[in-house]
Amino acid sequence: MIDLYYWTTPNGHKITLFLEEAGLEYQIIPINIGKGEQFQPDFLAIAPNNRIPAIVDHTPQDGGSPISVFESGAILQYLAEKTGLFLPKDLRQRTQTLEWLNWQMGGLGPMAGQNHHFNIYAPEKIAYAQERYIKETNRLYGVLNKQLADRDYIVGEYSIADMACYPWIVPHQAQSQNLDDFPHLKAWFERIAARPATQRAYAKAETINTQPSVSDEESRKHLFGQDASIIK
Numbered sequence: 001m002i003d004l005y006y007w008t009t010p011n012g013h014k015i016t017l018f019l020e021e022a023g024l025e026y027q028i029i030p031i032n033i034g035k036g037e038q039f040q041p042d043f044l045a046i047a048p049n050n051r052i053p054a055i056v057d058h059t060p061q062d063g064g065s066p067i068s069v070f071e072s073g074a075i076l077q078y079l080a081e082k083t084g085l086f087l088p089k090d091l092r093q094r095t096q097t098l099e100w101l102n103w104q105m106g107g108l109g110p111m112a113g114q115n116h117h118f119n120i121y122a123p124e125k126i127a128y129a130q131e132r133y134i135k136e137t138n139r140l141y142g143v144l145n146k147q148l149a150d151r152d153y154i155v156g157e158y159s160i161a162d163m164a165c166y167p168w169i170v171p172h173q174a175q176s177q178n179l180d181d182f183p184h185l186k187a188w189f190e191r192i193a194a195r196p197a198t199q200r201a202y203a204k205a206e207t208i209n210t211q212p213s214v215s216d217e218e219s220r221k222h223l224f225g226q227d228a229s230i231i232k
Contacts, residue, residue, distance in 0.1 A: 114129075
């Protein structure tokens, strides 16, 4: 059994995509980030960066005590190594998969996240910031589109790299991006959306939350009003 500490964000969806694809037994423990539940001591014990997702694996490969893992990229790699799925064993393909996993973690996710912040959530609209992150998101879409020009998935076979990237493309309209401008990416996106495990993962999200995480001043404070004083 794997405990998944989760909320319905792109980073949360990455992990349900893997778990549904792999058929692993898991239970979701919702962490409502709009209500500040990510600051609860029990959650911070396994996720010291007070961000979802995190997991606790009660049956680790070494047979020892439960292992907790935080950060979505680390979780995907951990689950791939545990199961032997969605991370190629061939050295070159494995390296390429991890490159694109880290590309998402260091580029697509943070830049699209800033795009969301300044275009949707920021109380003051700053034209420079909006343009900056829309253009950078667009550039990153172009990078991914080029990679997909001659393959169905990012490294050929469906992998944790695809699971990491797909949820950040789902809100493309909110990011002011048009998938028609990126035909290879669009075909890849539709290919993943049609997978039964993807449909199960997103259907499960609908049973947990259908509301925006930022809905009032309290939720805005929990998500955007943090500094080092919260670390105790």
